[in-house]
Amino acid sequence: MVARSNHRFLIIADGQFEPMTSKTANCCIRYMPERVVGVFDRGHAGKTVQDVLGFGGTIPVVGDFERGLGLGATAVLIGIAPMGGRLPAEWRGWLRRAIEHGLEIWSGLHTFIGDDPELGRLARERGVRIFDARKPPANLPVADGLAAEVDAYVVHTVGSDCNVGKMTAQVELRNALIKRGHRTRFVATGQTGIFIEGWGIAVDAVVADFIAGASEWLVLEAAKDADIILVEGQGSLIHPGYSGVTLGLLHGSCPDALILCHQATRDYIGDYHGREPWVKIPTLPDLVEIYERAAAPVHPTKVIGICLNTFDMSEAQAREAVARAAEATGLPATDPVRFDSAPLVDAIVREALATK
């Protein structure tokens, strides 16, 4: 496990800096604001991050990349994740300028910047590190059931869709559990979590046969110094593009418990509105059943709480949505970012004590 860095980041989120779009940028700002010196986005140039996201304070949004480089950053962090994860052509010039200025590049794209002939060579020439967070380690194992045997209590977030708060939930729960004195480790399984935590594996970037094996390895690593392990979820079992990642992660991490995450206002899987909405999101009780049934043949588990993302609702609507979710499922529910995370934290502690 590598340690958290002390970099100061200029975040690239050009054209996509919005509450629900620039997920990596937003999460990095939320959980390490003290290390973000600016956001590059021509659409919101001149505003503060607070203006755009509703949090993040006075961090400036700049519309000129060169000006951004002058804010004192030591690294450029690519803060948006285009579908498929590849490097947009226009960005090449920005990254070249950053490397020429001696700034590290932190990227979570599927296309590894370090492997780019031009940028990789330039970085080597300048002695600049490129951190491709999605690059998997060599020699991953095929899953072997070892995650089921750790002493720690393993909680895994699963979701109705991508980008509903599976990572955010775990970071909030980690912070609350640590505050209560529990030896807790957050296991990052995606590039944003890896940026925040400093270690992990982007399980969507490993060779398909090793999704579960990578998940198992992460749990075994985390179990070395934790009593509660919070495994970040990816995608959704009903997502047409990414469901394989979700199931491999579920089977490989052998969780003792699941927390189901959902954006309360979302009715359809978000990536497929191009022609017409495609996959309708089932009810929360149906989703609970889908996940518990999918896990059962390999390692039975149960959903112990509901985590709602209510950022686009009024407070009254949000409280009603949380109450409805709790009533429909018979489970503790909350929005741990907006309200108190205690209902979920209590559930984890209660179940961990009862099980282990």
Place this chain on the structure above:
Amino acid sequence: MVARSNHRFLIIADGQFEPMTSKTANCCIRYMPERVVGVFDRGHAGKTVQDVLGFGGTIPVVGDFERGLGLGATAVLIGIAPMGGRLPAEWRGWLRRAIEHGLEIWSGLHTFIGDDPELGRLARERGVRIFDARKPPANLPVADGLAAEVDAYVVHTVGSDCNVGKMTAQVELRNALIKRGHRTRFVATGQTGIFIEGWGIAVDAVVADFIAGASEWLVLEAAKDADIILVEGQGSLIHPGYSGVTLGLLHGSCPDALILCHQATRDYIGDYHGREPWVKIPTLPDLVEIYERAAAPVHPTKVIGICLNTFDMSEAQAREAVARAAEATGLPATDPVRFDSAPLVDAIVREALATK
């Protein structure tokens, strides 16, 4: 799509040449025996392939690799798939000798022989091609639902476990459907199918985010000149290591129908007998439900037939197992290798006519 080659193969199956172990070797022998000049296996040296497998005629098994090279092969085919797919150390010498003799190397391992510093360089120096069948094409898409829109009728084999006959079933059905005059294409999704068919993508070797996208691309390619598309299945939704591949393939290929494959005598997932049997295989009706439920949110489909592998049963036992499977599920059932494939072929043609 590349054409089928005219190579004559020496197959490496050393130490594993058995009916249920050397799957790639056995399938290549079954479906292209005229192109196999010998099998290298020290355990069965001196026998014929027929002696070991019960099919394959007088193809010799040799216990000396140099002697094998003298049988007139133009390519060496790696015919066994160790768990994890990596290159055993001892094989390096054999492959070096083969390349020095000017023989192509056909490999389905996860470790690409062409990327091996020593063997790759030697092959380039000698002008010898290394065909790494598992190497995925560049720029795979994220699945976008396009497989659901093809005019062809798409049939996908799914299974209770790995190595139960999902590929074999499709090759048998392809042959029978073509004989009946249907424009049919077999879509290979694993290295053995790619060896036999000459094209395809090993979906277990693509980056995890692109499992479904690769599956979709294959269906779109096959739909260009076929009315019936038979998509080879991989793994199992209840396999602890490979379930992610299975679900991505199921969601990406958007099949109109499924054929459920099972080895009648198998009670537990086969890869996990190391400590004790782990995942119990559910009943056939439960498996039907597991697959139909998993597919439903993305693209509803139904199981239309049961394909049993009965190679290790007496004929009377096998016929009884087939009858029991048909009765338990209310679906046509057969062992298409041992008995007539007609029950499944009839079901496909009937459903295709009714649906499309």
